[in-house]
Amino acid sequence: MKTDFLRNTILCSAILLISACNNEKQYLKYALEQAGDNRHQLERVLEHYSNDKEKLNAAEYLISNMPAHYSYSTNEIDEYYSIALDILHRDMPAEKQRDTLRTISESRFSHLGSNIISDTKIITADYLIYSIDHAFIQWKERDWAKHLTFNEFCEWLLPYKVAELQSFDYWRDTLSLHFSDSLKKVPKSDFKRNSIYGAIDIVRNEIHYDLPPRVLWEDRGCIKLLSAETLAAMRFGSCLDYVTMGTMTFRSLGLPSVVDCIPMWGRNKEGHSWFTFLSDNGIETPTMNSLIVPAGLGFYPYERIPKIFRQTYSINRERVMYKNSAKYAYPFNVCEKDVTEKYCKTSDITLELLPYADIKDQYAHIAMVSHSPGGPEWNILDFGKIRRGKAHFKNMGRNMLYIALGFNGDMLVPISNPFILHTNGRIEYVNGPGEKTVSMELRRKYYESYNVVDMRRRILGAEIQCANRSDFSDAVTLFTIDTTAIPYKIPLQTDKPYRYWRYLSAGGTYGSIAELKFFDETGSSITGTPIACDSAKADAIASAFDDNLLSNFETEQPDGNWVGMDMKRAVRISAVSISPRSDDNDICPGCEYELFCWDGKRWKSLGYRKPEGNTLYYDNLPCNCLLWLRNYTRGTNERPFIINQNREIVWW
Numbered sequence: 001m002k003t004d005f006l007r008n009t010i011l012c013s014a015i016l017l018i019s020a021c022n023n024e025k026q027y028l029k030y031a032l033e034q035a036g037d038n039r040h041q042l043e044r045v046l047e048h049y050s051n052d053k054e055k056l057n058a059a060e061y062l063i064s065n066m067p068a069h070y071s072y073s074t075n076e077i078d079e080y081y082s083i084a085l086d087i088l089h090r091d092m093p094a095e096k097q098r099d100t101l102r103t104i105s106e107s108r109f110s111h112l113g114s115n116i117i118s119d120t121k122i123i124t125a126d127y128l129i130y131s132i133d134h135a136f137i138q139w140k141e142r143d144w145a146k147h148l149t150f151n152e153f154c155e156w157l158l159p160y161k162v163a164e165l166q167s168f169d170y171w172r173d174t175l176s177l178h179f180s181d182s183l184k185k186v187p188k189s190d191f192k193r194n195s196i197y198g199a200i201d202i203v204r205n206e207i208h209y210d211l212p213p214r215v216l217w218e219d220r221g222c223i224k225l226l227s228a229e230t231l232a233a234m235r236f237g238s239c240l241d242y243v244t245m246g247t248m249t250f251r252s253l254g255l256p257s258v259v260d261c262i263p264m265w266g267r268n269k270e271g272h273s274w275f276t277f278l279s280d281n282g283i284e285t286p287t288m289n290s291l292i293v294p295a296g297l298g299f300y301p302y303e304r305i306p307k308i309f310r311q312t313y314s315i316n317r318e319r320v321m322y323k324n325s326a327k328y329a330y331p332f333n334v335c336e337k338d339v340t341e342k343y344c345k346t347s348d349i350t351l352e353l354l355p356y357a358d359i360k361d362q363y364a365h366i367a368m369v370s371h372s373p374g375g376p377e378w379n380i381l382d383f384g385k386i387r388r389g390k391a392h393f394k395n396m397g398r399n400m401l402y403i404a405l406g407f408n409g410d411m412l413v414p415i416s417n418p419f420i421l422h423t424n425g426r427i428e429y430v431n432g433p434g435e436k437t438v439s440m441e442l443r444r445k446y447y448e449s450y451n452v453v454d455m456r457r458r459i460l461g462a463e464i465q466c467a468n469r470s471d472f473s474d475a476v477t478l479f480t481i482d483t484t485a486i487p488y489k490i491p492l493q494t495d496k497p498y499r500y501w502r503y504l505s506a507g508g509t510y511g512s513i514a515e516l517k518f519f520d521e522t523g524s525s526i527t528g529t530p531i532a533c534d535s536a537k538a539d540a541i542a543s544a545f546d547d548n549l550l551s552n553f554e555t556e557q558p559d560g561n562w563v564g565m566d567m568k569r570a571v572r573i574s575a576v577s578i579s580p581r582s583d584d585n586d587i588c589p590g591c592e593y594e595l596f597c598w599d600g601k602r603w604k605s606l607g608y609r610k611p612e613g614n615t616l617y618y619d620n621l622p623c624n625c626l627l628w629l630r631n632y633t634r635g636t637n638e639r640p641f642i643i644n645q646n647r648e649i650v651w652w
Helices: 002-020 024-034 036-048 053-064 076-088 094-108 110-114 125-141 150-156 171-179 196-210 228-233 239-252 317-325 450-457 538-543
Strands: 070-072 116-118 257-262 272-278 284-287 309-311 336-338 346-352 363-372 375-387 390-397 400-407 412-414 419-421 427-429 437-442 463-467 476-480 498-504 513-519 529-532 562-571 575-580 593-598 603-609 616-622 626-631 641-643 649-651
Touching: 024 036, 024 053, 036 053, 036 125, 053 125, 053 150, 076 094, 076 110, 076 228, 094 110, 125 171, 125 239, 150 257, 171 196, 171 228, 171 239, 196 239, 196 272, 196 284, 228 239, 239 257, 239 272, 346 419, 363 390, 375 400, 375 412, 375 626, 390 400, 498 513, 498 575, 513 562, 529 538, 593 616, 603 616, 616 626
Parallel strands: none
Antiparallel strands: 070 116, 257 272, 257 309, 272 284, 309 336, 346 390, 363 375, 363 400, 375 390, 400 412, 400 419, 419 427, 437 616, 463 476, 463 498, 498 562, 513 575, 529 562, 593 603, 593 626, 626 641, 641 649
């Protein structure tokens, strides 16, 4: 993004000098020099606290790390926030608010991302003094912050901002006023007396109910709303928007909290963010906005985790050194630290470089495979050092597929084969195609989530019936589904024509199918008037015949559900097609697919296919080789997989 590029441009001048610093006084000296004409504002803060050693140390900490933080350089952002507040207070759906702001962002304020500046150059002494004093009051007077050490206080409570580009708008006052009364609800029992856990739970739940965004729609295209007033009024946004606002609220009340982020899940390109608070027993406790997720379990323990980073105010000196000395420097955030090992088992790994790897850099990069509009790509997670022909990486999440990349002077290229870091820490390389092959059918291009498996199983026990009476009192059962691996067309045989045809779901399944089609004796699709059980609503009935695999026939009643067709006359049906509820990642008739394998250096095409049914059959698929199936017609969710010698598909 343009803002990220400019952020790194702002930092690049700082990196050379910062990297040469070897103590905090040198960092402070550099920050004062970088401030330019604003230096007197920072010096005023230091002079103000000259007789208070603890606050002076806090001020020096903030100023020393300030070169890495940035804000909008013009007052135009205030105009945008004013317009945004007006829109957010209008009586209109949240989606409409989002779309309106997106239009305004693109038409009137798209240039704002080009106008950013280091905080050292614009922050005022009055604002910094206010922020420090307020934070100290919370630290010293709030029962749930008194346990913090000075260093913990500096990172978990003190910073004058939670997110880059956040306004200098006295957010501590704005947000604390809303929740002052709520904290009186903290139970005064011996069990939870003065408990930060109890306080966090009260505030978190009130945020969830009273302060949006509670509808977490994607907000790409909108300028981020990062003033206290706009965040408190939003009814749309990403998880990071919600967590930013929540962390601001917690800190305004003296509740020590930070933002933890996963850049991408182990088998999903999407990332996630949540708040973590430092409990009075010294335990770092992650929590989410959801009321059903107990504090401590907000990081989704059932997911595969490659990396988790914590947003910090302090500068990560190791990343600064990397940016300064790497011949290829990925734009890592220099105000982040790796906290993966706090959430899951990790491994420090050492990889042998490929014999033909010709690398012109002392750094290597570790990446995960993911999808993009152009096909599979390697997404960088972290960097490591190359020493004596080996690449070294720290704190890597297990049960993951990775690859190491290096800079050859022109671009990043693979310097290792893809490899699996198993749950026991063992490394297994995935080489290119070998001699062992299998023949098999492919049914999906993406792994099955728990929800997909659950929805798919709801077709088990369902029946295909025909009748000549509208109440199906003379129903004949032609087929009973006993497997989820049904063919695209299920053949049917009848002794005579019938007028009424239906899919009758098993008990406890709520109907739950995506599509239903009937075919006549010529193999052509045949339609009539949709009919269904009394509990089915009109839009649900229509969803069974709309050629949309993401809309579903379903009722609110678990039993006695059916949907079908009145053909208006007795007809013979030769086959029926049933699509279970799913995520639209099954093989779809008529779509164009291309299968790739990793040949050791690149993704190699194994050819195009356009199936007539819901499977793709291949002869001689390589075993224990990394494969990738693309759908050029619809959908973007795709994941690599391996076929083992038992003809089992293992997704990564």
